[in-house]
Each structure stands twice: as structure tokens, then as C-alpha cells.
Amino acid sequence: MVKAADRAKNPARSSVWLEKRAARAGGGPAGLDRDRIVAASIRMLDEEGLAKFSMRRLAAELNVTAMSLYWYVDTKDDIIEFALDAxxxxxxxAAVDAAGGWQGRIRALALAFRRMLVRHAWASPCAGSYLNIGPNAIAVGTKIQEAIRDTGLPLHGLPGAMSAVFQFVYGYGTLESQFGRRAAEAGMSQDDFFTEAVSAFRDDPEFAVQVADMKEILDERVSHGSVSDIWERDFAYALDILIAGIEVMAARTE
Amino acid sequence: MVKAADRAKNPARSSVWLEKRAARAGGGPAGLDRDRIVAASIRMLDEEGLAKFSMRRLAAELNVTAMSLYWYVDTKDDIIEFALDAxxxxxxxAAVDAAGGWQGRIRALALAFRRMLVRHAWASPCAGSYLNIGPNAIAVGTKIQEAIRDTGLPLHGLPGAMSAVFQFVYGYGTLESQFGRRAAEAGMSQDDFFTEAVSAFRDDPEFAVQVADMKEILDERVSHGSVSDIWERDFAYALDILIAGIEVMAARTE
DNA sequence: CTGGGTCTCGTACACCGTACAAGGGCTCTC
DNA sequence: GAGAGCCCTTGTACGGTGTACGAGACCCAG
Incomplete structure (x- = not known):
């Protein structure tokens, strides 16, 4: 029974997870349920994207009216925050633990995180602007901390190292997933889309000099294979750099 | 005179910059102008945020009706894309060039990019989902390529190295700016906001074990100073890792 | 039978992006 | 001077959005 009046007492709550109230039971006639709402949301977000996701459409998917959802959830943002944590x-x-050494665990975590962002293109805009303090996010964060802690870096370097690796993964996953999303929306393959995007400045005489500089890199890129091969290769190389860098910094302070 | 019919021929154009049409002159009675529109947009976005930014509000700011803007611009998204490039x-x-060595130039570029993202909290959600192929973005990208090229890394490693550094900076700037934005929206200092966010799991008995693991890091963090000092320190350390990593990888292939 | 909690729905409000057509004012041509 | 035509601005309208509010429908306890 948290109605508007109660909600108004907490006007700028910055995360669902800071709300202490428990989830609604949900044995009503419509068979609604917070878990069902979140699961349906993820399905819709995956299929139609963040832009088309609306309370009315979600409600229709669940054979219910929009306002019914508000029994289980305070705002649309809360649904997205729940979905994101899921x-x-x-x-x-568990698979991360199976990997050997902190290097292996960091690689495994980075890859799994990146794959998650790419699989759900709506996730990275959300992850970027919410707090990510749900139980699942915290569990992942803890695993990351454990891995970073084992690098042998000094205590004051641990947060920086965590950022270096996982803010990179977030950024990379964002780039990759949004590129994929835009290509899909334009109805093109990623390869065609890449060609079109490059054409924006390749054809512009003002950028002729710059293009000459880039040409070598672009050519190497194209000759290497498809765009999706490139995503893998560059990600792997970046991780190599990061791990090498951590090893060096750890050795320096021994 | 690109009207709806013409626009429909290019239904899913993925960036303003792929449009070939030149900017509208704009000597009309209202003194409107694409540059003026973009400048006003940046001002409003800085002050009120992406969520409150609307065509009607922007138009009001310019003493004009919403539809007038559409003479200079095809969609709201185009305005944002122009603003982002600005x-x-x-x-x-030029200041980047003044820094010595590729290390110095990478540090200078990273810092300037991060500062830009933090100064304009609306920028990182946008930068994440648009293509960033406007003239200013390309100019920055070119400078980045030049710096990376001077590292001595092999050709196939250059894109990965670029990502390692600048997707990290993007991720870090996103985290920092969105954290600042949410703190401001909640009417708190970043320090208070940090305390509240941590409390989400510190108080939860389920996470007691994890918190024990984190405690050392959190304590070190708090003892080091304010949140904004921490942002600086961790960023610097992460860049140290990245540069050390690049140096190692470059040496390996010599 | 009568509450009162749990859940769902209908209606309504303010706001959004923008399509469309109707102008006003200017300049250029006859 | 009259008219045509372009540049720019506006009014109105459509189909959406999130969600506040109040009215119910159902069920279970007293």
C-alpha cells in the first residue's frame, strides 16, 4: 500500500535497491508477479529495444492494463533496474572460478560481461546511468574485486585497476552493442554499416589527410576479416595490454 | 526544402553526418540559426539534463515555437548529435600536442575527454549510442590514432590499444558523470551519496561476507579523502596501468 | 453479513515528437 | 505597381508517453 503519499516522502530515491519494502506477493486474478513482469520486460527489451518499451506495451504483453503494473512497481525505471540486475x-x-589464476578469472569475467552487454543492447545505456547495486550486480562486483585483489597490486591501486579493466569492458561492450543495434535498425550487416560509417569522412576532402593516416589501419582491418572477427581480436588485444600493465605495476611495488 | 516526403526516402539514416544537405542559412525574422539552436541546446542540457530537454522547451528558450526548429533540423536526435559533436x-x-611523448599525449587526451564527459553529464549516454562521426569527433579520433601509432605497437594491435585506453576513459567518465548527476538530483554531496549507496549492501546480512572482503578497500578509500579526490587518483592509476601495458606489449614485438 | 485488505481497471492529465497546411514577409521579375 | 515564388514561422492536430486518482472486484476474517 505504498501510495503516492508515501512515495512522495522519498521523492528522489536513486535506486530501487535502496527501498526497504519487500516485493508484492502477487496471487491476484491476473497471475501477475514481479518476476513475471521483469521476465517479460527483458524479453521485450531484447526484441524491440529500449525506445519502444512502454508500460502500455508491456502490460498488453501480459494481458493486463498498464496501471496494474504499478501495484508491483513504483515506476517504469524500477522495472528497468530490476531487469538490469537480472x-x-x-x-x-562458477565458470569464472574454474579459470586459472587472476589473469584467467579477469579474462573470463570480462568476456562474460561483454557478452552480456552485447546480447542485450539496451543494457549498456541502463548500466551507465543506474547505480548497479542490485544483488546480482554486487555479486559480480565482488568476484571482480576478488580477482583484482589477487593481482598483488598495492591496496591503493585496486580501485584504479578495477576501473581500468571493467570500465574498459563497459565502454567496449557499449560500443559493440550500440554499433550492432544501429546496424540492425538500418537493416544492414555490420560490415556494410561499417563501410557506410567510414564513408562519412572518407569522401570528405577536408579529411583527406587524416584518412591517409588512417588508411593503413583501415586496410589492415578489412583484410583481417569481418567486423565481428575484429571485435574479438581487438578486445583480446586490449585485455592483453591491461593484464601486462597490471603485472608490471604489481612487480614495481614488490 | 527537405520535407517529409524527401525524409522518407532516407528512413533510417543513422547519423546527421551521413546527410549530405548543407545547413540552412537562417536570416529569418526570429534570428534563428542552427548554431544558435545547438548552443542553446547545450546550455539547456547542461542545466536541466537530457530528461527534461524537449523541443517545446528549447523553442521557448529561443522565443519561438517548437515547429520552427524543424526548419533547421530534421529531428530532435539530430540536434543532440550536433550538440555532442560541439x-x-x-x-x-593544440594543448595535447604540447605534451611530450606518446605517453604524455595519451594522458592529456584521456584527461580532456574525461573532463568533457564530466562537465556535460548528458554527453556520455549520447556518445554511447550515436556514431560520433562529426568533424570534431573525427578530429579527436585522429589525434588519438596519432598518439597510439607512436607507441610502437604492431599494426594489428593499434585498434585494440585505442580501445583499451579510450573505451576505458569513456566508461570511467560515464561512471563519474552519472554518479555526480544522481548525487546532484538527490540533492546530496557526492560523499553523502556514496555513503548511502554503499549502505544498500553494507546493511544487508546476506552480503556480510562480501562486505568483509571489501571493508579494507572501502576503509582505505575513505581514509584517502573525498570522493572527488578518489576519482582523480583511481583514474591516474588506471592510466599508469594502461601505459605500462602498452610499453610492455610494444617491447615484446620489437 | 460486514469490513478491510489485495489486486485490477477506466479515466484523465500533462507532456512528448512531429506531420501538415496555412500563412506572413521579403525579393525578384515583368 | 502587381504578381510570383521562396524563406521562414506558426497553429493545429495526432498518436503516443508515464502515471495520479478513484472506483470497483474479489477473497478472507470477524
């Missing part, structure tokens, strides 16, 4: 749950932490 | 123009590339 995505963190897709990351298989 | 932000890249704030990055002082």
Missing part, C-alpha cells in the same frame, strides 16, 4: 545474474560466476 | 570541439588538441 542480466548480471546471467554471468556464470 | 562538445568534442571543447577538447584542446
Amino acid at each position: 542480466l548480471y545474474g546471467e554471468i556464470d560466476l | 562538445l568534442y570541439g571543447e577538447i584542446d588538441l
Whole structure:
């Protein structure tokens, strides 16, 4: 029974997870349920994207009216925050433990995180602007901390190292997933889309000099294979750099 | 005179910059102008945020009706894309050249990029989902390529190295700016906001074990100073890792 | 039978992006 | 001077959005 009046007491709550109230039971005639709402949301977000996702459409999917959802949830943002945390749950932490050494665990975590972002193109805009303090996000964060802690870096370097690796993964996953999303929306393959995007400045005489500089890199890129091969290769190389860098910094302070 | 019919021929154009049409002159009675529109947009976005930014509000700011804007611009998204590119123009590339060595130039570029993202909290959600192929973005990208090229890394490693550094900066800037934005929206200092966010799991008995693991890091963090000091320190350390990693990888292939 | 909680729905409000057509004012041509 | 035509601005309208509010429908306890 948290109605508007109660909600108004907490006007700028910055995350659902800071709300202490428990989830609604949900044995009503419509068979609604917070978990069902979140699951349906993820399905719709995956299929139609963040832009088309609306309370009315979600409600229709669940054979219910929009306002029914508000019994289980305070705002649309809360649904998205729940959905986002559920995505963190897709990351298989047991598999991470199976990898050997902190290097292996960091690689495994980075890859799983990146794959999650790419699989759900709506996730990275959300992850970027919410707090990510749900239980699944925290669990992933803890695993990350454990891995970073084992690098042998000094205490004051641990947060920086965590950022170096996982803010990179977030950025990379964002780039990759949004590129894929826009290509799909334009009805093109990623390869065609890449060609079109490059054409924006390749054809512009003002950028002729710059293009000459880039040409070598672009050519190497194209000759290497498809865009999706490139995503893999560059990601792997970046991780190599990061791990090498951590090893060096750890050795320096021994 | 690109009207709806013409626009429909290019239904899913993925960037303003792929449009060939030149900007509208704009000597009309209202003194409107694409540059004026973009400048006003940046001002409003800085002050009120992406969520409150609307065509009607922007038009009111310019003493004009919403539909007038559509003479100079095809969609709201186009305005944002123009505004975003203008932000890249704030990055002082001449100052970057003044820094010594590729290490210095990478540090200078990274810092300037991060500062830009933090100064304009609306920028990182946008930068994440648009293509960033406007003239200013390309100019920055070119400077980045030049710096990376001088690292001595093999050709096939250059894109990965670029990503390692600048997707990290993007991710870090996103985290920092969105954290600042949410704190401001909640009417708190970043320090208070941080405390509240941590409390979400610190108080939860389920996470007691995890918190024990984190405690050392959190304590070190708090003892080090304010949140904004921490942002600086961790960013610097992450860049140290990245540069060390690049140096190692370059040496390996010599 | 009568509450009162749990859940769903209908209606309504303010706001959004933008399509469309109707102008006003200017300049250029006859 | 009259008219045509372009540049720019506006009014109105459509189909959406999130969600506040109040009215019910159902069920279970007293």
C-alpha cells in the first residue's frame, strides 16, 4: 500500500535497491508477479529495444492494463533496474572460478560481461546511468574485486585497476552493442554499416589527410576479416595490454 | 526544402553526418540559426539534463515555437548529435600536442575527454549510442590514432590499444558523470551519496561476507579523502596501468 | 453479513515528437 | 505597381508517453 503519499516522502530515491519494502506477493486474478513482469520486460527489451518499451506495451504483453503494473512497481525505471540486475545474474560466476589464476578469472569475467552487454543492447545505456547495486550486480562486483585483489597490486591501486579493466569492458561492450543495434535498425550487416560509417569522412576532402593516416589501419582491418572477427581480436588485444600493465605495476611495488 | 516526403526516402539514416544537405542559412525574422539552436541546446542540457530537454522547451528558450526548429533540423536526435559533436570541439588538441611523448599525449587526451564527459553529464549516454562521426569527433579520433601509432605497437594491435585506453576513459567518465548527476538530483554531496549507496549492501546480512572482503578497500578509500579526490587518483592509476601495458606489449614485438 | 485488505481497471492529465497546411514577409521579375 | 515564388514561422492536430486518482472486484476474517 505504498501510495503516492508515501512515495512522495522519498521523492528522489536513486535506486530501487535502496527501498526497504519487500516485493508484492502477487496471487491476484491476473497471475501477475514481479518476476513475471521483469521476465517479460527483458524479453521485450531484447526484441524491440529500449525506445519502444512502454508500460502500455508491456502490460498488453501480459494481458493486463498498464496501471496494474504499478501495484508491483513504483515506476517504469524500477522495472528497468530490476531487469538490469537480472542480466548480471546471467554471468556464470562458477565458470569464472574454474579459470586459472587472476589473469584467467579477469579474462573470463570480462568476456562474460561483454557478452552480456552485447546480447542485450539496451543494457549498456541502463548500466551507465543506474547505480548497479542490485544483488546480482554486487555479486559480480565482488568476484571482480576478488580477482583484482589477487593481482598483488598495492591496496591503493585496486580501485584504479578495477576501473581500468571493467570500465574498459563497459565502454567496449557499449560500443559493440550500440554499433550492432544501429546496424540492425538500418537493416544492414555490420560490415556494410561499417563501410557506410567510414564513408562519412572518407569522401570528405577536408579529411583527406587524416584518412591517409588512417588508411593503413583501415586496410589492415578489412583484410583481417569481418567486423565481428575484429571485435574479438581487438578486445583480446586490449585485455592483453591491461593484464601486462597490471603485472608490471604489481612487480614495481614488490 | 527537405520535407517529409524527401525524409522518407532516407528512413533510417543513422547519423546527421551521413546527410549530405548543407545547413540552412537562417536570416529569418526570429534570428534563428542552427548554431544558435545547438548552443542553446547545450546550455539547456547542461542545466536541466537530457530528461527534461524537449523541443517545446528549447523553442521557448529561443522565443519561438517548437515547429520552427524543424526548419533547421530534421529531428530532435539530430540536434543532440550536433550538440555532442560541439562538445568534442571543447577538447584542446593544440594543448595535447604540447605534451611530450606518446605517453604524455595519451594522458592529456584521456584527461580532456574525461573532463568533457564530466562537465556535460548528458554527453556520455549520447556518445554511447550515436556514431560520433562529426568533424570534431573525427578530429579527436585522429589525434588519438596519432598518439597510439607512436607507441610502437604492431599494426594489428593499434585498434585494440585505442580501445583499451579510450573505451576505458569513456566508461570511467560515464561512471563519474552519472554518479555526480544522481548525487546532484538527490540533492546530496557526492560523499553523502556514496555513503548511502554503499549502505544498500553494507546493511544487508546476506552480503556480510562480501562486505568483509571489501571493508579494507572501502576503509582505505575513505581514509584517502573525498570522493572527488578518489576519482582523480583511481583514474591516474588506471592510466599508469594502461601505459605500462602498452610499453610492455610494444617491447615484446620489437 | 460486514469490513478491510489485495489486486485490477477506466479515466484523465500533462507532456512528448512531429506531420501538415496555412500563412506572413521579403525579393525578384515583368 | 502587381504578381510570383521562396524563406521562414506558426497553429493545429495526432498518436503516443508515464502515471495520479478513484472506483470497483474479489477473497478472507470477524
